[in-house]
Each structure stands twice: as structure tokens, then as C-alpha cells.
Amino acid sequence: MNTAVRTTDTAAPAADPARSGLYAEVQLFYARQAHLLDAVRAEQFAQTFTQDGVFAHSPGIPPARGHAGIAQEVREYNERRFKTDPVQRRHWFNMLDVREQPDGTVHTEFYALVATTRPGQPQPVISPSCVVRDVLVRSDDGELRTRSRKVTQDQELFD
Amino acid sequence: MNTAVRTTDTAAPAADPARSGLYAEVQLFYARQAHLLDAVRAEQFAQTFTQDGVFAHSPGIPPARGHAGIAQEVREYNERRFKTDPVQRRHWFNMLDVREQPDGTVHTEFYALVATTRPGQPQPVISPSCVVRDVLVRSDDGELRTRSRKVTQDQELFD
Amino acid sequence: MNTAVRTTDTAAPAADPARSGLYAEVQLFYARQAHLLDAVRAEQFAQTFTQDGVFAHSPGIPPARGHAGIAQEVREYNERRFKTDPVQRRHWFNMLDVREQPDGTVHTEFYALVATTRPGQPQPVISPSCVVRDVLVRSDDGELRTRSRKVTQDQELFD
Numbered sequence: 001m002n003t004a005v006r007t008t009d010t011a012a013p014a015a016d017p018a019r020s021g022l023y024a025e026v027q028l029f030y031a032r033q034a035h036l037l038d039a040v041r042a043e044q045f046a047q048t049f050t051q052d053g054v055f056a057h058s059p060g061i062p063p064a065r066g067h068a069g070i071a072q073e074v075r076e077y078n079e080r081r082f083k084t085d086p087v088q089r090r091h092w093f094n095m096l097d098v099r100e101q102p103d104g105t106v107h108t109e110f111y112a113l114v115a116t117t118r119p120g121q122p123q124p125v126i127s128p129s130c131v132v133r134d135v136l137v138r139s140d141d142g143e144l145r146t147r148s149r150k151v152t153q154d155q156e157l158f159d
Numbered sequence: 160m161n162t163a164v165r166t167t168d169t170a171a172p173a174a175d176p177a178r179s180g181l182y183a184e185v186q187l188f189y190a191r192q193a194h195l196l197d198a199v200r201a202e203q204f205a206q207t208f209t210q211d212g213v214f215a216h217s218p219g220i221p222p223a224r225g226h227a228g229i230a231q232e233v234r235e236y237n238e239r240r241f242k243t244d245p246v247q248r249r250h251w252f253n254m255l256d257v258r259e260q261p262d263g264t265v266h267t268e269f270y271a272l273v274a275t276t277r278p279g280q281p282q283p284v285i286s287p288s289c290v291v292r293d294v295l296v297r298s299d300d301g302e303l304r305t306r307s308r309k310v311t312q313d314q315e316l317f318d
Numbered sequence: 319m320n321t322a323v324r325t326t327d328t329a330a331p332a333a334d335p336a337r338s339g340l341y342a343e344v345q346l347f348y349a350r351q352a353h354l355l356d357a358v359r360a361e362q363f364a365q366t367f368t369q370d371g372v373f374a375h376s377p378g379i380p381p382a383r384g385h386a387g388i389a390q391e392v393r394e395y396n397e398r399r400f401k402t403d404p405v406q407r408r409h410w411f412n413m414l415d416v417r418e419q420p421d422g423t424v425h426t427e428f429y430a431l432v433a434t435t436r437p438g439q440p441q442p443v444i445s446p447s448c449v450v451r452d453v454l455v456r457s458d459d460g461e462l463r464t465r466s467r468k469v470t471q472d473q474e475l476f477d
Contacts, residue, residue, distance in 0.1 A: 018342035024177035031254040035268065088313040090270050090288055092253045094410045095349040109353065111408050113433060113442075115272060115288045117313035123286035124272075124313065127441035129408055129433045154406040154435035154442065184336035190413040194427065247472040249429050249447055251412045274431060274447045276472035282445035283431075283472065 017098040017106075026098050026108060026136065029144045034091040040078050046071035050137060054148040059156050090115040090124075093132070105147070106136040112151070129154040176257040176265075185257050185267060185295065188303045193250040199237050205230035209296060213307040218315050249274040249283075252291070264306070265295040271310070288313040335416040335424075344416050344426060344454065347462045352409040358396050364389035368455060372466040377474050408433040408442075411450070423465070424454040430469070447472040 017023040029048070036045040046067040049055060055070045056063035057077075064073035096110040112132050115124040131154070135147045176182040188207070195204040205226040208214060214229045215222035216236075223232035255269040271291050274283040290313070294306045335341040347366070354363040364385040367373060373388045374381035375395075382391035414428040430450050433442040449472070453465045 016339070016343075018346055019339035021175070021178035021180075021339075021342075023342035023346055024180075024182035025175075027255070028177055028182055028257065031256045031269070034254045035256060086317065088288070088316050090254070090290075090313070092270065092272075094253065094412065095352045095408070096345070097349045097353060098346065110349070111410065111433075113410075115270075115285075115313075117288050117316075119314075119317040122312070122314045123284065124288040125441065126285060126433075126444060129406070129435050129442040153440070154408070154433075155437075155440045157406050157435075158404065158437040180334070180337035180339075182336075183339075183341035184334075186414070187336055187341055187416065190415045190428070193413045194415060245476065247447070247475050249413070249449075249472070251429065251431075253412065274429075274444075274472075276447050276475075278473075278476040281471070281473045282443065283447040285444060 017100060022100065022106070023096075023098050025144060026106065027096065029136075030093050030096075030110075033146070034093065037074065038089050038091055040074065042071040042074040042078075043067075045074055049146045049149075050139065053146055055146075056148075056150045058151065059153060086119060088117045090117075104138070106138075106144070108132075108134045108136060176259060181259065181265070182255075182257050184303060185265070186255065188295075189252050189255075189269075192305070193252065196233065197248050197250060199233065201230040201233040201237075202226075204233055208305045208308075209298065212305055214305075215307075215309045217310065218312060245278060247276045249276075263297070265297075265303070267291075267293045267295060335418060340418065340424070341414075341416050343462060344424070345414065347454075348411050348414075348428075351464070352411065355392065356407050356409055358392065360389040360392040360396075361385075363392055367464045367467075368457065371464055373464075374466075374468045376469065377471060404437060406435045408435075422456070424456075424462070426450075426452045426454060 017026070033045065033048045036048065046053075049067065049070055051067060052065070053067070053070060054063045054065055055073065057073075061073075061077075064070045092113045092115060094111045094113075096108060099107045101107055110132050112130040113126050114128070115126050117124045131152050133150045133152075136144050137147050139145050176185070192204065192207045195207065205212075208226065208229055210226060211224070212226070212229060213222045213224055214232065216232075220232075220236075223229045251272045251274060253270045253272075255267060258266045260266055269291050271289040272285050273287070274285050276283045290311050292309045292311075295303050296306050298304050335344070351363065351366045354366065364371075367385065367388055369385060370383070371385070371388060372381050372383055373391065375391075379391075379395075382388045410431045410433060412429045412431075414426060417425045419425055428450055430448040431444050432446070433444050435442045449470050451468045451470075454462050455465050457463050
């Protein structure tokens, strides 16, 4: 089973994300964003997106849009799935590709797994395996924000 | 189940750990520290802590203190748990937050999993899921060292 | 079970891979290399090695050599193992040590796991746990390439 590797991005971006510090900045941004999501701090997580941000996190669920929409989706998703099934989830990202675009946006592509721990079961369930593609932009305050996120579960690749 | 996200740290630290190279330095420090731990090089692992370092690695076990105390704890923990159950453990850290503090220390917070392989069982057991909070300091020799480490297993969050 | 930690490398390398940006550059290189491997883009993956590159990826399989040899090995390995067992694999690397050598090569050592998803089984199998040791060189075009890769599965450590 093959997956598409982005080919629309420039093969040799003008700026080098490793030498500029951008690569580490994206890693740090994602760490803090994931900590907020896993703590179900819905409003703070939503604010790591742009005001018009789009968050397509699961197959079959319409993308959430904007700070209020993303915060609501995070709250409701957690209510729906985990109200009677308490869990501690941890989002793990890895193999992070970062490509600055000519228009100043930053395209990223990375792998994700979620480690889910339940009461009385010390061994977490680690699932699903996903690929995430983000468009990041730098806001007026100098901070990175996610303009759009598309999560594809590996399982969807067989459909 | 929500977990606390550190809020005592400054929201916008003066120095940017991505641009200064500190972020990558911490990643490299943790890689070498974990390699020593997983090779059960107890003395060398202990020396990645400060002389007064504190290592609280498991619930119900008093924190180990100082180079001799940490080395002894690592040796004895491995003897106790794995003498009749040979394993190769690998500590994986991820979603690393790094925050320089006004006093010059560096606070980190990250996720951890341990992949444990046993003879005849190629598939590792991946457990437990933890959050680790460290205070790092820069020693006189210019190297980072861990002043304190507190590991919290996700399972403890349900107690 | 103890594993060897490289001791032939200089303890205090002249150049600091964190501050120079090399550490992030290696992370980015590995992300793109893994994306190509997991997409089974055999020729493009092979070209992340030097022309005389050596790829020893599994116990009992002779190392593949050179661009054509590595591409062929990747294609045939995927045919042999997965032709009647469709999978989406994801290589995860972590705890990356990077050491610049006096001769200009870059020695790396890191942990690896493979998350393998199959149709109808959303939860990936995560196995085996490995240690990978690479020699990287900078090519004339300024890009990093792998001159040699030796993968050791943790299971082999018990043999």
C-alpha cells in the first residue's frame, strides 16, 4: 500500500528550516498544542489555530472551523467518546517534514499515534496510525498558528 | 480525564529555545541520557544529573538523590525487576516542551513510553504512558544536567 | 540485557550539532527519508544514500549496496513480505544522537519502531524495536546522504 508524498511543494525551498530555527520552533509549537489537546483545554487548543482555522481530525466528521467551532468540536468529541469511558490520551507526532512555501506559509507533514490509557489498564492502547498535513502561518504576534489540519488515518488508505 | 498543563511558567519566555539552539540541545541531551539508561550504565546515567540531582521515576518509590543514590537506584531497580526476566528496554520521549526560566534553569515537560523487548517475543510491550517534568541546569562545564525529574504515569491520574 | 553505547566517537565533538543546525537538519533528512520508504518509493529512497551506500536493514539479509541495489532490495522486500498481506508501514525514529567526526562524517544512533496498519485492523502492530547506526556524509550538492546504515533489532541482542 503506497501513500502519496507531497510533490507540489518546492523540492529545494529557499530557506532552510533547520538552520533558521524554524524546524525546532515547529516541534515546540506542536508539543504545546498537543499538551493542550490532551488536557482537553479546548479553548486554548483552538487558539493555536488561526481565526479562520480548519481542523479535519477524523474521517466522517465535517471539519471544524474557527476558534469557537474548533473548541466546541474538541469538547463534544471528548464528551461523545469518553464520557462513560474515562481515558488519558497522548498525541505523539514524529517524522516531521517542514517546508516553507514561497507565499510564506509553512507546510508540514508528519506521522501521528495516540496513546490512550484507561483506569486499571497501565498498558496504553496505541492507535490509530495517521498522517497529518498542516498549513501553518505566522501571526501578527510572531507566533505560529495552524491554518488548516487534515488528518488521514492509515486505515482510510485501504478504502 | 484532564491533566494539568504547567501554568506557573512564563507564557512568553524572553529567550526562544528554538532559535538559540537550546531546543535541539535538550533533544540531544535526552537521547544520550536515554541511551545510557537503557544500556544500564548506571554511573554514567547518574552523572547526567547534577550532584544534588533528584530522580523520582516510579510511583511508590522514594526519589533517588545524588550521583551515588541515582546510580544505586538504577542498578537495584534493574536487578529487582529484570534479574529473572531479561529485557531490553528503550525509553522514548516526545512532544517536548522547553521553557527557559528567569533564574536560568530550563523547565521541560514531555511524554514518555517504554518499549520493552523480551527473548522470543519480537513485538515489544509499549508501556506505561507517562509525563515527565524536569528541571535542567547548565553546569560549569557548559553541559546541561538534570537537577530534578518527576515522572507521572498516566495511570496515576485516575487514582 | 545491556546494549553497547558507542564509545569510539569523541566524547566532546568540536562542533555542536544543536547550535549549528545540524541536529534539526538530520531530523528533517530522516523524516523525508522515512516518508519515501513508507511510500515504497524505492528509487527516491535509494537516492538518499550515497552512490556506494550500504543498507543493512534486517538480520539474515545481506546488506544492499548502491542506488540500484538498495532500490531493488526495497522493492523485493515489500513484494516478498506484503504482496499477499497489504500493509501501510510507518517508520518511527527517536532518541537521536548525532556526533560529527573529525573526518567530516556524521555518526548517528537512534531508536526505531515500525507501526504497521492492515485493512480492517485500525490498531497498528508496533514492532520490532531496533537501534539504528548510520554514517552520514554531506554530498557535493550540500545535502546529507546515508553512507551506511546498520539496523539491529532488540531481539537479536538475546541471541
